[in-house]
Amino acid sequence: MMVNNVYIKQLGTISLSIGLVVILFLTSEEQVHRNNAFTRRYPPHPVIKQYELDLGYNSYYIAGLGKDMLYLGNRTSPWHLLQVNLKTKDTSHIELAPRSRKLDYRGIKVEVLPPYFFIMDGTMPFILRGKIGEWLADPWMTEHVYFNKAMPLDSNTIYIRTTHAITHRSALGLIYKKQGPIEVQLDTTLLQMQIDGVFDVDGLLAKDASGAILGYVYYYRNQFFTMDNSLGSLFRQHTIDTVQRAQLTIASKGKSNRTTLAAPPLYINLAAAMSKQFMLVLSHRLGKNESRELLGQASIIDVYDHNKNTYEFSFYLYDIHKHKVREFTVSQNLIIALIDDQLSVYQMSNRYFNTTPSLEMKRQIP
Numbered sequence: 108m109m110v111n112n113v114y115i116k117q118l119g120t121i122s123l124s125i126g127l128v129v130i131l132f133l134t135s136e137e138q139v140h141r142n143n144a145f146t147r148r149y150p151p152h153p154v155i156k157q158y159e160l161d162l163g164y165n166s167y168y169i170a171g172l173g174k175d176m177l178y179l180g181n182r183t184s185p186w187h188l189l190q191v192n193l194k195t196k197d198t199s200h201i202e203l204a205p206r207s208r209k210l211d212y213r214g215i216k217v218e219v220l221p222p223y224f225f226i227m228d229g230t231m232p233f234i235l236r237g238k239i240g241e242w243l244a245d246p247w248m249t250e251h252v253y254f255n256k257a258m259p260l261d262s263n264t265i266y267i268r269t270t271h272a273i274t275h276r277s278a279l280g281l282i283y284k285k286q287g288p289i290e291v292q293l294d295t296t297l298l299q300m301q302i303d304g305v306f307d308v309d310g311l312l313a314k315d316a317s318g319a320i321l322g323y324v325y326y327y328r329n330q331f332f333t334m335d336n337s338l339g340s341l342f343r344q345h346t347i348d349t350v351q352r353a354q355l356t357i358a359s360k361g362k363s364n365r366t367t368l369a370a371p372p373l374y375i376n377l378a379a380a381m382s383k384q385f386m387l388v389l390s391h392r393l394g395k396n397e398s399r400e401l402l403g404q405a406s407i408i409d410v411y412d413h414n415k416n417t418y419e420f421s422f423y424l425y426d427i428h429k430h431k432v433r434e435f436t437v438s439q440n441l442i443i444a445l446i447d448d449q450l451s452v453y454q455m456s457n458r459y460f461n462t463t464p465s466l467e468m469k470r471q472i473p
Contacts, residue, residue: 145347145394147409147421153459154422154442160196160450162189167445171219172438173239177450178219185215188224188242193441193452205235206243220259227265229254234265234282251289252282260318260336268312271295276304279323281338294338297323306368307353315381316437322386322413324379327353327372331379331386333413344411347418348375348392382437384414385460389432406432408442410459420459427451 162179167189170180179189188201203217203226211231218225219239226235226244232253235244254267255277265282271293280293298308310331313322321338324331329348334341345351350373358369378389388409393402405423412419424432430447437443440460442453 144349147347147394147397147407148419149422150420150459153410153420153456154424154453155456156425157441157452157454158196159427160191160198160452162445162448162450165448167448169434169436169443169445170217171221171224172436173219173221177438177443178217178224179450180217185212185217188217188219191450193438193443201242203237203242203244206237206245216257218257218259220261223259223262225259225265227254227257229257229267229269236262247284248282248289252280252291254282256312257282258312258314260314260321264318264336266312266314266321266336268298269293270305274304276300277308279338281336292338297332297334297338297341301328301353302355303357303366305366306355306357306372310376311379313379313381313386315383316439320381320413322379322381324376324386324388325353326374326376327355329375331376331388331411331413333381333386342413342416344386344413344416346376346388346390346411347394347409348390350375378432378434380435380437380442382455382460384412385419386411386413387435387437387442389435391431408435424451424453 166181166183167179168182170178170188175192175194177191177193179191181187186203188203190199190201212228213230214228216227218227222239223236224239232250233246234248236247237244252269254269256268258266260266263284267280267282268277269280271278274295277298278293278295279297280291283290301307307327308325309327310323310325313324314320319336320333321336322331322333329346329350330343332341332343354373356369357366359366375392376388376390380387388411390407390409391402393399405425407421408424409421410419411417424444427446427449432444432446435442435444440455442455444451
């Protein structure tokens with residue numbers, strides 16, 4: 108009888124411990140996804156879904172846009188490009204190739220900016236450029252600048268994020284190629300360090316359709332900034348979330364003192380796209396009075412006007428087969444999203460999206 112009582116007490120203690128762990132886990136998960144300090148505005152029908160298109164694979168990423176055309180690169184097949192006619196929904200498979208067959212690469216990214224396409228690898232490093240329709244790429248830059256993110260602005264200018272050779276911190280810059288040799292412009296003041304200057308400033312490159320206004324959206328803090336395409340006229344803006352400091356746990360590894368993340372970070376902004384004066388930001392953070400069940404059914408897009416320094420409104424893009432938006436872009440009056448292996452297209456309402464372009468940049472603030 109005594110033995111049974113001991114077992115019962117032990118079982119009760121174990122059950123209580125498990126229950127406390129579950130409660131703590133659920134509480135922490137709730138804190139990750141909820142912030143009662145902000146309230147969103149949801150107007151009726153700012154976007155209307157037009158159609159879905161089955162791509163067959165979830166390894167596609169958005170490589171660029173042309174007239175009525177969407178170009179998708181493929182992470183598992185780096186020399187393959189899928190062309191999608193957004194009006195007719197017709198698709199074409201394109202095989203890219205370097206004109207010189209002897210090419211070593213590690214992590215290729217394809218970007219399409221009509222009338223050219225670019226094949227880029229910042230770890231080797233090299234940038235190839237070719238003409239749409241020919242699909243053969245010639246060397247544009249080799250062994251000059253290492254980079255970890257890159258975005259073409261025009262035929263001879265690339266917007267990059269790189270690691271500064273002296274400070275070993277992330278920096279934004281431009282690669283130019285005009286008549287002469289490659290030129291590089293770096294600005295070490297744009298990305299503001301909070302912890303280490305690498306992980307804490309991680310984020311997304313963005314640009315408007317004309318390439319006249321550039322953007323950068325931080326992953327782990329409630330801020331993005333915009334500037335002109337010479338990295339001037341800087342304007343910083345906060346999102347409606349209140350997490351101003353990146354919540355990261357950074358560890359060092361071995362004799363090399365290589366830094367890594369010791370725990371999963373708290374993402375504030377997951378993806379972004381620019382459209383004229385608007386910055387559209389994907390967030391999985393719930394505001395005040397928002398249902399947690401909603402987050403299991405849809406992704407939330409917050410819309411900001413970076414000319415007026417305002418939060419405008421938010422809207423939902425609903426999950427497909429329980430999968431969420433992983434990437435999106437804007438083409439004229441369409442929002443194009445990748446959701447698992449599906450391409451989902453939405454019409455933007457002119458009532459909410461003022462499509463009048465404004466290239467006026469705000470005064471610089473720290």
